[in-house]
Amino acid sequence: MPAAYGDICDAAKTGGVALWGSSPRGSRDRSAMSIEKHTLAQSSIAGIAALACAASPAAAQDISADPTYETVRLSAGFTPDPYTVDLSSGGSIDAETLSGQCRGYIANSPDVRLIYEEGSGVLPLIIKVESDADTTLVVNAPNGSWYCDDDTGDRLNPLMRFEDPDGGRYEIWVGTYSDSSLQDATLSFSELDSTISSYPDTSLDPTYGSVSLASGFTPDPHTVKLRSGGSVDASNLGDSCRGYVASAPDYRVNYDGGSLPLIISANADVDVTLVVNDPNGNWVCDDDSGEGLNPSLRFEKPLSGQYDVWVGTYSDTSNENATLSVSELYSE
Numbered sequence: 001m002p003a004a005y006g007d008i009c010d011a012a013k014t015g016g017v018a019l020w021g022s023s024p025r026g027s028r029d030r031s032a033m034s035i036e037k038h039t040l041a042q043s044s045i046a047g048i049a050a051l052a053c054a055a056s057p058a059a060a061q062d063i064s065a066d067p068t069y070e071t072v073r074l075s076a077g078f079t080p081d082p083y084t085v086d087l088s089s090g091g092s093i094d095a096e097t098l099s100g101q102c103r104g105y106i107a108n109s110p111d112v113r114l115i116y117e118e119g120s121g122v123l124p125l126i127i128k129v130e131s132d133a134d135t136t137l138v139v140n141a142p143n144g145s146w147y148c149d150d151d152t153g154d155r156l157n158p159l160m161r162f163e164d165p166d167g168g169r170y171e172i173w174v175g176t177y178s179d180s181s182l183q184d185a186t187l188s189f190s191e192l193d194s195t196i197s198s199y200p201d202t203s204l205d206p207t208y209g210s211v212s213l214a215s216g217f218t219p220d221p222h223t224v225k226l227r228s229g230g231s232v233d234a235s236n237l238g239d240s241c242r243g244y245v246a247s248a249p250d251y252r253v254n255y256d257g258g259s260l261p262l263i264i265s266a267n268a269d270v271d272v273t274l275v276v277n278d279p280n281g282n283w284v285c286d287d288d289s290g291e292g293l294n295p296s297l298r299f300e301k302p303l304s305g306q307y308d309v310w311v312g313t314y315s316d317t318s319n320e321n322a323t324l325s326v327s328e329l330y331s332e
Contacts, residue, residue, distance in 0.1 A: 061098070063140050063171045065109035072112060074189060076119025082190040087111050089135045089185040090176035095148065102148035104136030104175025111174050112187055116142075118167035123191040125165035128153050129174050133183035136175035142168025150177065151319060152231055155207045155248050198236050202277050202308050204248035211251075213326065215258025221327035226250050228272045228322040229313035234285065241285035243273030243312025251324055253307040255279075260328040262302035264309060265290045267332035268322035271314035279305025287314065289331075296331040 069087045091107030116125065129135045130153075137158035139147045143166055153159035156177070176183050208226040230246030255262060266272050267290070274295035276284045280303060290296035293314075311322050325332045 061093070061106070061110070061138070061140070061171070061173060062108050063110065067110045067113040067171075068107060069111050070113075071115065072189065073115045073117075075117035076123055076191065078189075078191070081192050082188040084186050084188045085112050086184075086186050087174060088182040089129070089131060089133065089174040090180055090182045091173075092180050095136065095138055095173075095175050098138065098146060099148065102136070102138060102146075103150045104138075104177045105180040106136075106138055106173040106175040110140075110171040112172045114170040114172060114189065116165060116167055116170060118165055125162040126159065126190045127162075127170070127172065127187070128159035128190075129157050129185050129187055130154070131157060131183055131185035133185070134177035135183065135185050136177055138173040138175060140171040142166040142170065151246070154204065155246070198232065200232055200234075200237070200245055200249070200275060200277070200308075200310055201247050202249065206249040206252040206308070207246065208251050208324075210254065211326070212254040212256075214256040215260050215328065217328070220329050221325040223326075224251055224324050226311060226322055226324055227319040228266070228268060228270075228311040229317055229319040230310075231317050234273065234275050234310070234312050237275065237283045237285065241273075241275055241283065242287045243275075243314045244317045245273075245275055245310040245312040249277075249308040250311050251309045253309065253326055255302060255304060255307060257302045257304040262299040262307075263296065263325075263327045263329070263331050264299075264307070265294060265296035265325045265327070265330075265332035266311045266322050267291075267294050267325065268311075268320055270320045272320065272322050273312035273314055275310040275312060277308040279303040279307065291332060294332050298331070 070085050074083060090105050093106050093108060095102035095104050095106050127139060129137055134156040135158060137149045137160060139160060147160055149158040149160050174185050174187055208224055211222060213222060229244055232245050232247055234241040234243050234245050264276060266274055271293040272295060274286045274297055276297055278284055284297055286295040286297050311324055313320050
């Protein structure tokens, strides 16, 4: 069985990896697992294993249909690496009909079929999507098992990693998260992009945008709606940090300070956390200093400069609706 690290299958999670068994095609009987993605750190996150979810799909996509965009044939050690396919994500079928762990809307026919010739088992097989939209990934592997992912890659993009990939046929669907719309996307296959992110990365563009504010700004508070959570354990930054955050900042505040304090807080129906990288590069975290289980950070004499902000989900890597607030007067 291939070794892997990744998200734990959990029906309560919005993002992450789902796996369940179905009748294998032919004599292939090995299984594969999915993993989180890289960005900054060069070390693996040990001990986070992807688990098989014991469920049978309520409905299955047509794995025998011709792929809409391309049939790709690759052997271990292929070049160029990555191999990419431009396509449109989305379709009319809710991927949750396959399993409660799957997300997005996909087509009936596979978008891409990969016929992969395995090698010595030294190189992984990494399947990921890049898009300006929130995309998802559904894969039927050579052993007949199904895999799903939402946000394991950069920003809101999906990624799967097979540590010891089976040879054979991979049927692949790229979904659009929120509706059946078609969005421009690039599907890529790689054996090299293999590092796993252990830390938030301030060099990445913020997922939900940025704002420039000067002391005395109006309206106050400045708010932005976003989704908390991600695959990075914030406690890697220090004992005071809690929850799970994304690799890229959720929001960036460029602030011109004055005599007033700067208050950054978040509000959600679930337990969320805050991680902020301040203009001096210091990491500042909070869990429950706001109302109820809401986090709040108050900078009494705020520095001018860039504040990168992450909103985490306390207990797991799920993505939850939240509102980030930046104020000189109020806390959520």
